[in-house]
Amino acid sequence: MAKKNYAFYPGCSSQKGASASNYLNSFGLMCEKLDIQLNEVPDWNCCGASIAYAEGSELPRLMLSARNMAIVEKELPGQDMVSGCPACWLALREAKGRFEEHGSMKTEANECLQDLNLSYQGQVKPRHMTEVLIEDIGYDAMKAQVVRPLDGVKIAGYVGCQTNRPFGIDGESFENPMYLDKMIETVGAEPVPYDQKVTCCGGALAFSEPDKSYKQIRDIVESAYDHGAQVIATPCQLCQANVELYQSEINKKQGTKFSMPVVFYSQLLGLAYGGDLKQTGLDGQVIRANVLEKFIK
């Protein structure tokens, strides 16, 4: 089968030595098995995430995404722009939408890009990696590559906010999206129904308002436990980091004994496709996912 080509925008947290580097590590085997070719966007910059707004007003913030899309139009024309990061994807879609809605702002954007020898035409389609898997590959093709079904593992699919709102995956509901559960089934594991699937983890405010965010995280982890989950899986780097890393803080402050592994959907696929510790990025878990690692002999 011919490989499908995509312009790839990893985003800051997926870089080598950054907090979600194991997420990116898990893309290799998954993409190889599914004939996905990722071509990194040359010299891409930060999207501004959802916390740039204090100092970055509207146009400067949108320009961060305009530059990235303009580079794709120039260097990787015709390719959809894929990110594994919900914040990157959201920023691109927001910028694209805003420029479509306000033609004058698009003109302003091009004025700012001129000096960089770039121009933004609005031809790039931003996608999240889960969209590529669901819409371009499909659940059946994802399943066809499974050589190691994750039998008996109970997983809480934690969708969180930004892959789900405001845009979401086509055809899914905001309140109870099913795609992550379907992916969990695809790898032979069991999705557990629980009531915190789309709860906010606190996002960037885990830094500035830790106690308020810990309450969100506690609700998510507790509900996953209460419904029998052994692992939480998510499509979002910040969800992963917040929900995994702060369990120890919550334990310290609130006397809980949380030790719930939090992994990415891509790690589940990589594991089901026969990946080892490194290929699945499971060696990058702060809370080791023993229930998943046991499949690796």
Added chain:
Amino acid sequence: MSEALGQANSQAIARYKNNFLKEVEERVEDGQWVKMCMQCGVCAGSCPFGPHWEHSPQKIFMMIRAGKREEVLTSDSMWMCTSCYNCVVRCPRKLPITHIMHGLANYAHRLGLVAKGQPTRDIAVLFWKNIIKGGRLNELTFSLSMYFRDGFGQGVKNAMAMQGIGLALVKTKRLNPMEILGGHMCKDKSGIQRMLAKAAEIEDKRRGMA
């Protein structure tokens, strides 16, 4: 408040007199949507940080229309937005509430009306400074700048409190101590900086804030 900021605020008051709605419509991102709010309160009930803030978005929008300028711009509400977009997808009038809250936060910060030490404002400023320096976020220097924002002593305490997490991240190769030397950067960082400066200039001019 510094003199320049105080001046920006008095100029805005003089320009818009008692018409705060007009000020928001012209100067705040997506501010033109505020008058579309029908006061149903779905946003208030949808916010994950709802219990913690002074005024819900619904109240903020009514206060804008009622001309309660100072109360709105000094409220902590817009700094409690986690960008979860719950309010946006549930709003029956489709107001881009998240963006309006971000826009109000930006405008209040711009006028120097935000309380000193407002934690979300402070980290948001540090985040922006970090990303525009090299074009990409440096997670190590960003974290350190957050820990040390209240001085060295407090910084050491903060860093000690979080050292377990930090060491675990280093061990799993998810934090690289060598990033202190600069780390990942864009080749055209100076181009990015010029682009952002130009964009700020254009937007300020358009909003009458140049």
